[in-house]
Amino acid sequence: IELEQRLMKNQLKALVASVALGMGFDKPDLSFVVHYQQPGNIISYYQQIGRAGRNIDEAHIILMHGPGDEDIQQHFIDTAFPKPKQIESAIHALQERGALKQTELQRYVNANKSTLDKILTHLEVERIIQNTDEGYLLKNADARPDYERWAMVTEQRETELQQMRDYIQHTDCLMRFIAEALDDPTNVQPCGRCKNCRNSQS
Numbered sequence: 001i002e003l004e005q006r007l008m009k010n011q012l013k014a015l016v017a018s019v020a021l022g023m024g025f026d027k028p029d030l031s032f033v034v035h036y037q038q039p040g041n042i043i044s045y046y047q048q049i050g051r052a053g054r055n056i057d058e059a060h061i062i063l064m065h066g067p068g069d070e071d072i073q074q075h076f077i078d079t080a081f082p083k084p085k086q087i088e089s090a091i092h093a094l095q096e097r098g099a100l101k102q103t104e105l106q107r108y109v110n111a112n113k114s115t116l117d118k119i120l121t122h123l124e125v126e127r128i129i130q131n132t133d134e135g136y137l138l139k140n141a142d143a144r145p146d147y148e149r150w151a152m153v154t155e156q157r158e159t160e161l162q163q164m165r166d167y168i169q170h171t172d173c174l175m176r177f178i179a180e181a182l183d184d185p186t187n188v189q190p191c192g193r194c195k196n197c198r199n200s201q202s
Contacts, residue, residue, distance in 0.1 A: 028055030038065040041160035081150045094138035101135040
């Protein structure tokens with residue numbers, strides 16, 4: 001909080017932060033935003049770069065990226081949902097053995113602790129299990145999470161990652177690419193200011 005306040009008062013020129021800083025952050029004279037890694041989708045990227053240049057004539061946007069960035073984003077996509085086989089193992093164990101603590105359940109499910117946390121969270125949200133004093137208790141042995149929705153979300157995230165890949169490799173106006181990606185009909189002319197526009201002018 002102290003560092004953020006110092007940035008707001010222009011006592012700091014730059015602040016290294018996670019994307020959480022951007023939530024509700026409003027500094028009208030922020031003159032640059034540098035991404036150290038590529039965001040997972042164009043909407044997040046646009047929201048984050050939109051923090052710069054709100055009330056000044058010129059602001060600089062820099063996207064640093066490398067091959068490892070895409071690996072990180074792909075990892076988030078791949079691990080967002082547990083595998084159906086792991087879900088089935090958890091349900092089967094609770095059906096066979098009754099209420100189990102998380103440490104006990106881990107013996108029967110081929111998953112690390114963080115994945116088991118996700119499994120239990122999803123099953124609780126779907127009201128398939130209930131967390132009791134005795135442990136996790138199976139409430140509805142016939143119910144299953146909405147695997148179809150999981151697949152749709154995963155596919156959407158893959159599409160968004162591909163869109164970021166396309167943006168990075170784009171050779172035409174970058175602002176026009178963003179405008180078209182966001183279905184913004186008011187911003188379809190070349191901006192004349194991004195690196196691709198400036199390279200084409202020279």
